[in-house]
Amino acid sequence: MKIGVFDSGVGGLTVLAELRKALPEASFVYFGDTANVPYGTKSAEKIESLCRSAAQRISKMGIDALVVACNTASSLALGAIQEELGALPVFGVVEPGVGAALQIQVEGPILVLATRATVRSHAYLYRFQERMKELGRDSPALLELACPLLVPLIEEGWIDHSVLHLTLNEYLGAYAARFSSGIAVLGCTHFPWIQAAVEKALPGWVVVNSAQTVAQEVSLKLVSAHLPDERSGEVEWFFSDAPAVPDFARQWIEDTKRR
């Protein structure tokens, strides 16, 4: 079984890492659209058009399923990607993030940290409301918060840096001061790189990393197709602008190849 993993850039590597743990018998193709990163600051129309082009390219890579490992693409273009890929199973990252947050029982609001485009789409809000209705539960307070500086900070490699901590306090300080507990959903696949810093900025809160949940969901749904691949564990890499891959991600990919 060969699984495609698609992201606007290198954020999807956090999802790929969890997928490889959950599905050690699969092989993977990673496609990062680094020529067009970031998606999160672009319009809905532009994001859909980029996702359609990417899906057409990915459809020729001989995959058995696709994981859209990008919250912006999952929020704004999952339907468009599914259209391009016909009957192939396509998984997004919003649904599993919502599911994971709803399994946690703590007092306080649910806060989704995401890009501007994801927040504007309200994909998390709508999916939460649908799920609460299905479950017959009252909706908890759900807040969607755009944090556009976090991706550039991560790409600069400042993942345990005073500037990152100050930025997180700026974005999250008011919530930390008002609520002694709550659930923070990492609604961008870059953000697991800074999970520890987010936990520090929100003491008493539970932080949900949807990368793990996505991997579990994909693994469960593809269980019948769990046939060992002759190239098990292998990853093929494609980037639409390879020289633009940031150094920290390049290092991560090299380490993966050696494993």
Add this chain to the structure above:
Amino acid sequence: MKIGVFDSGVGGLTVLAELRKALPEASFVYFGDTANVPYGTKSAEKIESLCRSAAQRISKMGIDALVVACNTASSLALGAIQEELGALPVFGVVEPGVGAALQIQVEGPILVLATRATVRSHAYLYRFQERMKELGRDSPALLELACPLLVPLIEEGWIDHSVLHLTLNEYLGAYAARFSSGIAVLGCTHFPWIQAAVEKALPGWVVVNSAQTVAQEVSLKLVSAHLPDERSGEVEWFFSDAPAVPDFARQWIEDTKRR
């Protein structure tokens, strides 16, 4: 006379503002490639390809001259843009920045603050060396410093914010500590928005804003064509992804329209 102003996004607005002051009798067309911003993190090949496409689009806008108000495009693709535009005068922003820095007589190094792509191209270093040779002078110490977080911080509107000051101290603190004077060249058209903060981070240094120098150069070279335009002072706006224009720039454009 109608002058085109081209930038990867909204940074070129700082150049447009100076051009309108220097050439009040001209009309302008601004083209911001917001569908592909930022250029500064992309590869040289991708930047050249984007600039050629933009130039082809701009060539149909009936302009008499083009100002490439983007340091990354000026550093990596000025020749390609000139090729696409044939005999039309094309002005970049690197040359005027270099010229302005060389007119300042202070002790200490010249520090060019720019994007990753501009730094990798060494366009400033090469142009400085050429100019010093032409002038028969010894080269001062020239350092090119990539500051990739500054554009996202400016686009977030954090232009007088503790996170911006801390980031500038991180990038510039070592130079401020070592040299009590020097010249800092704002080698990215976004950076004039934060000129005051850069001056604060480099006490005793002279900060060169090349937007003014570019406008002076364009004004001088086009002096023979200084015929009043029936649409003097008017600006037409084109963005390749209009909804992606950040709020602070949208406000600036609205203010410009009312003037």
